[in-house]
Amino acid sequence: MTMENMKKGLLLVISGPSGSGKGTLIKRLLELDDSFIYSVSATTRAPRIGERNGVNYYFIDREDFEARIADDMMLEHAEYCGNYYGTPKKEVNENLAAGHNVILEIEVAGSMQIKQKCPEAVLIMITPPDFKTLEARLRGRGDNVTEDVIRRRLETAKVELSKLGEYDYIVINGENMIDDAVHRIMDIVIAEKSRVSRANEFTKKFFAE
Amino acid sequence: MTMENMKKGLLLVISGPSGSGKGTLIKRLLELDDSFIYSVSATTRAPRIGERNGVNYYFIDREDFEARIADDMMLEHAEYCGNYYGTPKKEVNENLAAGHNVILEIEVAGSMQIKQKCPEAVLIMITPPDFKTLEARLRGRGDNVTEDVIRRRLETAKVELSKLGEYDYIVINGENMIDDAVHRIMDIVIAEKSRVSRANEFTKKFFAE
Numbered sequence: 001m002t003m004e005n006m007k008k009g010l011l012l013v014i015s016g017p018s019g020s021g022k023g024t025l026i027k028r029l030l031e032l033d034d035s036f037i038y039s040v041s042a043t044t045r046a047p048r049i050g051e052r053n054g055v056n057y058y059f060i061d062r063e064d065f066e067a068r069i070a071d072d073m074m075l076e077h078a079e080y081c082g083n084y085y086g087t088p089k090k091e092v093n094e095n096l097a098a099g100h101n102v103i104l105e106i107e108v109a110g111s112m113q114i115k116q117k118c119p120e121a122v123l124i125m126i127t128p129p130d131f132k133t134l135e136a137r138l139r140g141r142g143d144n145v146t147e148d149v150i151r152r153r154l155e156t157a158k159v160e161l162s163k164l165g166e167y168d169y170i171v172i173n174g175e176n177m178i179d180d181a182v183h184r185i186m187d188i189v190i191a192e193k194s195r196v197s198r199a200n201e202f203t204k205k206f207f208a209e
Numbered sequence: 210m211t212m213e214n215m216k217k218g219l220l221l222v223i224s225g226p227s228g229s230g231k232g233t234l235i236k237r238l239l240e241l242d243d244s245f246i247y248s249v250s251a252t253t254r255a256p257r258i259g260e261r262n263g264v265n266y267y268f269i270d271r272e273d274f275e276a277r278i279a280d281d282m283m284l285e286h287a288e289y290c291g292n293y294y295g296t297p298k299k300e301v302n303e304n305l306a307a308g309h310n311v312i313l314e315i316e317v318a319g320s321m322q323i324k325q326k327c328p329e330a331v332l333i334m335i336t337p338p339d340f341k342t343l344e345a346r347l348r349g350r351g352d353n354v355t356e357d358v359i360r361r362r363l364e365t366a367k368v369e370l371s372k373l374g375e376y377d378y379i380v381i382n383g384e385n386m387i388d389d390a391v392h393r394i395m396d397i398v399i400a401e402k403s404r405v406s407r408a409n410e411f412t413k414k415f416f417a418e
Contacts, residue, residue, distance in 0.1 A: 125405070169403045184403055191400030194378045194393055196334070 009035070009100040010192055011092070011118055012185075013111045016126030017157030019137040021173040021181075025126060026105055028182045035189075037100040039092055042068070045083035058088065076106065076113035085110075101189055108163045115166065122192050123167040124185065129174045131157075218244070218309040219398055220301070220327055222320045225335030226366030228346040230382045230390075234335060235314055237391045244398075246309040248301055251277070254292035267297065285315065285322035294319075310398055317372045324375065331401050332376040333394065338383040340366075 016022035029036050042058040044065050053059050060068075065084045068074055077086030087104055095102045104114065114121050128134040131154070138153050164170060169188050173181045192198065225231035238245050251267040253274050262268050269277075274293045277283055286295030296313055304311045313323065323330050337343040340363070347362050373379060378397055382390045401407070 164405055164408075167405050169400070170405050170408045171403055184399060187396040187399040188403060190393060190396040191378070194380055194397060196373055196376050196379050199373075199379045 007099055009037075009096045009098070009102055010189055011096060011102050011104070011114070011121040012036075012189070013104045013106060013114050013121050013123045014126060014185075015106060015108055015111050015123070015160065015167070016173075017128075017134065017160045018153050019134045019157065020126040020128055021137070021178065022105065022126040025173060025178060025181055025185070026103055028178060029103070029185060032182065033186065035099070035101050037095050037102055039087055039095070039102050039104045041085055041106075042074070042088055043083060043085045045085075075104075075117065076110040078107065078109045078113075080107075087114075108160050108166075112163075112166060120198070122169070122188065124169045124171055124188065125161070125164050125167040126171050126173050126181070127161060127164075129172050133175065216308055218246075218305045218307070218311055219401055220305060220311050220313070220323070220330040221245075221394075221398070222313045222315060222323050222330050222332045223335060223394075224315060224317055224320050224332070224369065224376070225382075226337075226343065226369045227362050228343045228366065229335040229337055230346070230387065231314065231335040234382055234387060234390055234394070235312055237387060238312070238394060241391065242395065244308070244310050246304050246311055248296055248304070248311050248313045250294055250315075251283070251297055252292060252294045254290075254294075284313075284326065285319040287316065287318045287322075289316075296323075317369050317375075321372075321375060329407070331378070331397065333378045333380055333397065334370070334373050334376040335380050335382050335390070336370060336373075338381050342384065 014022055014026060026038065030038055040054060040056070040058060042060055042065065044060065044062045045057075047053065047057070047059050051057065051059075062084065065077075065086070068088075069077060069086070073089055074086040075089045075092055077084055079085075087106065087110070092102050092104070104110075106114070111123055115123060128137065134157055135150070135154060138150050171181050171184050171188075223231055223235060235247065239247055249263060249265070249267060251269055251274065253269065253271045254266075256262065256266070256268050260266065260268075271293065274286075274295065277297075278286055278295070282298055283295040284298045284301055286293055288294075296315065296319070301311050301313075313319075315323070320332055324332060337346065343366055344359070344363060347359050380390050380393050380397075
């Protein structure tokens with residue numbers, strides 16, 4: 001099969017509120033198909049116990065981070081609770097060129113920066129099937145948080161999901177349906193690679209014959 | 210899984226030059242998955258031996274066809290070699306409402322009419338992997354045509370493929386790769402049903418909770 005158009009990887013932006021199950025879903029995707037690669041973010045926050053540099057995050061200091069922003073080395077970045085988080089550009093570009101489908105697990109604000117800078121990126125929002133499920137998942141985590149925290153997380157989820165219209169795809173991650181959601185993302189990747197808008201190389205070659 | 214957004218079927222426009230193998234591909238799709246339904250065209254040309262009314266075409270007379278055009282009962286229509294060909298609107302709409310994915314096997318001119326009238330339609334172009342394969346397929350049909358006819362068919366194929374930019378997806382139907390092409394179309398259908406632009410009902414319901 002002549003697949004020149006399929007060589008370059010896809011840039012996949014995966015977002016979803018806390019409780020959407022996006023973390024587990026991404027883990028499963030990475031296990032199932034080695035065309036996927038996870039983009040490790042950089043952050044200025046201190047590593048938590050068990051977190052490793054270059055695996056969970058690149059842990060760098062504030063001065064370093066700001067220098068990288070100034071040098072346009074970040075594909076996107078945002079500040080939460082006084083710490084920077086961002087996506088190193090060089091690694092992403094190298095992985096895409098090598099044919100990997102690069103997964104960015106980022107919040108809505110960062111996604112909007114990616115959408116502007118890389119219009120070819122595919123934005124996927126992971127959602128629970130309904131708010132009742134989301135609430136049950138947040139309460140069932142057993143991390144002993146107060147009612148106030150639960151309510152704040154639910155409000156944040158509503159704000160995040162209100163940006164759904166800016167995304168390309170919605171993938172519903174229902175109870176015990178994670179494989180379904182994982183395969184749906186795989187189907188989206190295959191379909192996106194067949195989009196005429198990505199097929200320029202192929203068409204040029206075809207008409208040159 | 211909450212799938213309100215998946216109830217309505219997709220309108221799939223499948224085009225491809227003579228020699229692309231789109232006929233076999235569509236036949237396979239219909240056999241494999243009963244969510245697909247083939248839209249039978251209407252025509253004013255006389256039935257060929259073995260063709261059945263309502264299966265291959267709806268065979269109607271010229272006066273009837275023109276009355277249907279005047280009454281806006283055709284989703285698209287075109288005239289070839291002095292005969293009308295067109296897609297009856299009512300049947301398509303009923304099948305879509307019933308949740309079927311309706312396949313229209315039509316030429317580029319008709320596809321452009323569908324694209325204008327039904328912007329939610331998904332346009333797929335089936336192509337051979339290259340012109341050499343296309344030529345070999347056209348010559349290998351054993352229908353004893355002259356070199357002139359072969360050349361004319363190749364020229365027509367080039368004109369049709371030059372409209373690729375108006376289509377959403379390109380599916381390459383390589384030698385002995387028909388199952389690959391069939392599954393690619395299935396993946397496109399699943400991905401399209403996850404598009405945020407089709408998910409209005411779901412989102413409305415989500416935010417109403």
